[in-house]
Amino acid sequence: MTTDFAIETRGLSKHYRVGRRAIIALEGLTLSVARGEVFGLLGPNGAGKSTTIKLLLDLIKPTAGEALVFGRSPRDSEGRRTIGFLPENPAPYEYLTGEEFLSLAARLSGLSAAESKTRVGELLVRVGMAKASNIIIRRYSKGMVQRIALAWALVGKPSLLILDEPTSGLDVLGRQLVRELILEERQRGTTILFCSHIIPDVERLCDRVALLVGGKLIKQGQVSELLVSEGALMEATVESITLEALKALGLEARAAGSRVVVCFDPAKTQEVLTQMMGAGARVCELTPARYSLEQLFVDAVTHTGVEERP
Numbered sequence: 541m542t543t544d545f546a547i548e549t550r551g552l553s554k555h556y557r558v559g560r561r562a563i564i565a566l567e568g569l570t571l572s573v574a575r576g577e578v579f580g581l582l583g584p585n586g587a588g589k590s591t592t593i594k595l596l597l598d599l600i601k602p603t604a605g606e607a608l609v610f611g612r613s614p615r616d617s618e619g620r621r622t623i624g625f626l627p628e629n630p631a632p633y634e635y636l637t638g639e640e641f642l643s644l645a646a647r648l649s650g651l652s653a654a655e656s657k658t659r660v661g662e663l664l665v666r667v668g669m670a671k672a673s674n675i676i677i678r679r680y681s682k683g684m685v686q687r688i689a690l691a692w693a694l695v696g697k698p699s700l701l702i703l704d705e706p707t708s709g710l711d712v713l714g715r716q717l718v719r720e721l722i723l724e725e726r727q728r729g730t731t732i733l734f735c736s737h738i739i740p741d742v743e744r745l746c747d748r749v750a751l752l753v754g755g756k757l758i759k760q761g762q763v764s765e766l767l768v769s770e771g772a773l774m775e776a777t778v779e780s781i782t783l784e785a786l787k788a789l790g791l792e793a794r795a796a797g798s799r800v801v802v803c804f805d806p807a808k809t810q811e812v813l814t815q816m817m818g819a820g821a822r823v824c825e826l827t828p829a830r831y832s833l834e835q836l837f838v839d840a841v842t843h844t845g846v847e848e849r850p
C-alpha cells in the first residue's frame with residue numbers, strides 16, 4: 541500500500557456476536573481516499589458507516605482485513621494525532637465550559653498555552669459559540685454541543701477530518717456552517733471523510749462517495765459519474781395541456797403544480813416538442829434531468845437484495 545492515500549482499507553470486516561446471533565456490521569470493505577479528497581459515506585441506518593469510522597480510529601478492532609491512515613495502522617497513536625474526529629454522539633465533559641473543554645483538547649493535542657488560547661478563541665467564533673463559551677456544557681442545547689464538538693474536531697489542525705453526521709441536531713444556519721467549514725478545510729488541503737443522511741449536502745460537498753447497505757459496499761465513485769451514468773433524460777415543463785392528453789400521446793408525464801413535466805430520451809427532443817406543441821402545449825422550460833443522489837440511494841437500497849437494517 542502506498543501513502544498517496546489518506547485512507548486505505550482492504551477487506552475490512554467487523555462482526556459482532558450477540559448471544560447466538562452473528563451481526564455483520566461491516567463485510568470486506570475495500571476502498572481508498574486520496575489526500576485532499578472530500579469523501580462521503582452514505583447508507584441507511586445500520587449500514588456500517590460508524591463502524592468503518594471506528595475501525596479507522598482504532599476505537600474497535602477489525603474481525604478481518606486491514607486499514608491504513610496515511611500509511612499507518614490505526615493502532616499507531618502518532619498517526620492518530622493527525623486525525624480530527626467528530627463522533628456520532630459527542631460527549632464532551634459536561635461540567636466544563638465550552639472554552640475550558642476546548643482549551644483542554646487543544647493542550648492535549650500538543651498546542652502550547654498561548655497557541656491554544658488563540659486557537660480556541662478563533663474556533664469559538666467560527667462555530668458561533670463565542671457568547672456561550674463561559675457556560676458549562678451541561679446547560680447547552682444539542683446543537684450547541686454539536687458546535688463545540690465540531691470545534692473539538694478542528695482544534696489540532698488535523699490533516700484528516702472524520703465527521704460522523706456533522707449536521708446532526710443543527711438548525712439551517714448550523715448546517716450552512718458545517719458546509720462552509722468543510723469547504724474551508726478542503727481549501728487548506730485537509731482530507732475529509734464524512735457520513736450524512738442529508739444527501740444534498742453530500743452531493744454538494746463530496747468528490748467521491750461510497751454507498752454501504754447492510755455492511756457491504758454497494759457503489760462507489762465520483763458524484764458526477766454516479767449521477768449521469770444511470771439514464772440521462774430530458775425534462776420539459778409544459779402548460780396549456782392536460783396530463784391525460786400527454787399520456788394519450790404516449791409520453792411519460794407527471795403533474796407539477798399547475799404545469800406538467802414530461803420526461804423523454806434527449807435524442808427525441810425535436811420529435812417530442814413538435815408532438816406536444818401540435819397538441820396545444822406551451823413549453824415553459826427544457827432541462828436535462830439529473831439523476832439525483834437521493835434517487836440513486838433509494839434505488840440502490842431497494843434493489844441490492846442485501847438485507848437492510850434495523
Ligand SMILES: Nc1ncnc2c1ncn2[C@@H]1O[C@H](COP(=O)(O)OP(=O)(O)OP(=O)(O)O)[C@@H](O)[C@H]1O
Nearest residue numbers: 556563565583584585586587588589590591592849
Ligand atoms: N457493539 C455492537 N454490538 C453489536 N452490534 C453492533 C455494535 N455496534 C454496531 N453494531 C451493529 O452493526 C451494524 C452497523 O452499525 P453502524 O453503527 O456502523 O451503522 P451506521 O451506518 O452508522 O448507522 P446510522 O446511520 O444509524 O448511524 C448495526 O446493525 C448495529 O446494530
Ligand SMILES: [Mg+2]
Nearest residue numbers: 589590591628
Ligand atoms: Mg452511524
